[in-house]
Amino acid sequence: MSLTAPPAPAPRITYGAVLGSPYVARLLGGTLTGRLPNGMAPVAILLWATASGSSIAFGGLLSALYGLSSALAQPVKGRLMDRHGQSAVHLPAALLNSARLVALPLAGPYGGPGLATAIVxxxxxxxxxLEAGLRALWPSVL
Known part of the structure; x- marks a missing residue:
């Protein structure tokens, strides 16, 4: 039988300590603000589709395609962030995403369902x- 002392307990980390760390509030605020379209875009797409005369089923399909295409592309963009850095991926992605969402109501009446699907x-x-980028920053921030 060995007479060694039990290991010391790990230091207790509280929410206050994490939120009080430098840059954490700015990172969380920016990420939460940037993620708002992830929740609002599918609803806006559905509302746009029904307001422009399409069925609610087509609006639901467009919303589902938006979420599915977003989920499928995340691993690829994660690898791009690993190779080229977060700014090199986030800025073009945000601009392209915004341009597509702005183009939807402008191009929808002229192109029909095919163009609306391609835009979405x-x-x-x-x-x-943004979520993957924040996860990658936590170790260096904390």
Whole structure:
């Protein structure tokens, strides 16, 4: 039987300590603000589709395609962030995503369902990978 002392307990980390760390509030605020379109875009797409005369089923399909294309593209953008840095991926992705979402109501009446589908899928593919970027920053910030 060995007579060694038990290991010391790990230091207790509180929410206050984490939120009080430098840059944490700015990172969380920026990420939460940047992620708002992830929740609002599918609802806005559905509302736009029904307001422009399409069925609620087509609006739901467009919203689902937006979410699916966004989810499928996230691993690719994560690898791009690893290779080229976060700013090189986030800025173009945010601009492309915004441009596609702004183009939807402008191009929708002229191009029909095919163009609307292409715009929505392109917008989803261009969704910035903010969650992955924040996860990668936590170790260096804390």
């Amino acid at each position: 899928v392109g917008g989803g593919l261009a969704t910035p990978p």
